[in-house]
Amino acid sequence: MKVAVIGGGLAGCAAAYILKKAGAEPVVFESSSTLASGASGNELGMYNPRFSAQRTPQSDFFSAAFSKALRVFRELGDSIDWHACGALHLVVDEKKAQRYPQTVENWGWEREHMRMVDAREASEIAGVPLDYEALYLPEAGVVSPRKLCGRYVEGVEVRLDKRPESLEVLRDNFDAVIVACGYNAGTYLDGLALGQVRGQVTQVRGHDLSSAVRCNLCYGGYFTPAFEDGVHVVGATFQRWLNHSDILEEDDRDNLNKLAAVVPGLVSGLEIVGQRASVRTTTKDHFPVVGRVDGLENVYVSCGHGSHGILSSLMGAQLLCDMICDAPRSLPRPTIEALSLSRFTQREQTSINRL
């Protein structure tokens, strides 16, 4: 089974990885001269579910994606800069104070995987004093999206500097086509209604206090421990009104100010040593679009991964592989429906019909 994959970011590379393991022959088409040239090019990213107060088809997706990612990262080994250092999601406002305990209650994960901790325990886990209780995920952590893309496509044919003109040529030459090229998915498919949100991460060299930080601190922004290179990542800005990847000095200030607001002691003495900016692709309901494209035989899509693409690209890849290889689905039906492109197109159709 030959499968053309348009896009060499996390979504396309993860699809190629899962398909190859299932015995298919994926070929990745990437329009730029390197893989991971878009949102997936960060040196380090956090893998976290997107939290909701209730258990929903969307939370079932992220639960499945989290355990899938742990299995795959273990398989790929340490060449992807994987550190399961844990993550403390600090209760920094009233909304989180309401939502996080409900998440823990309603998602139903075992205590060993997810629990609330008070400020004293959070401080012990973090290695630095914290004033907040937190939702704690001991197995969350960081991984390199850029390196993941490289590892996912080992042994896969990759055609760089190749932007397929249209789906038609690919459909003539392949058994299936996956559109996984971020915002540009809209140039091949109708009805996606994608949005763009620019973001920048700041890399900082640490000091004595910051080197004590043992797990990710998340508070709207985030701060990672410093690993072998002594560098922390402070993230990330969100600008719906921008879609360029130029570096902005004010974004570094924003990232550090957000950190200073929750752990003031950490910021002074941090030295900025790098940045990366890029553009996330989002959808109207902040959930990715993954699945078969109705009305276009053998065409599939995986895009709109927003700010949780490390997890969602991988679980999305598994679902597409199930569909393409006609294997039992790895996700429940309501989740597959929540991911489908038809959730937008049918809604639009319905509203047109009502007019």
Ligand SMILES: Cc1cc2nc3c(=O)[nH]c(=O)nc-3n(C[C@H](O)[C@H](O)[C@H](O)COP(=O)(O)OP(=O)(O)OC[C@H]3O[C@@H](n4cnc5c(N)ncnc54)[C@H](O)[C@@H]3O)c2cc1C
């Ligand atoms: C600042 C920032 C911080 C982030 N932090 C995190 C984090 O900590 N954790 C997390 O999970 N996620 C994070 N994200 C989000 C995550 O990076 C994205 O969700 C993910 O990279 C999306 O992957 P993608 O493959 O869909 O898109 P992209 O990585 O943008 O890949 C699309 C690829 O398609 C190629 N392409 C475009 N058009 C064509 C075409 N016509 N033909 C062929 N190729 C084409 C592009 O060149 C690109 O390589 C962050 C994003 C940003 C911007």
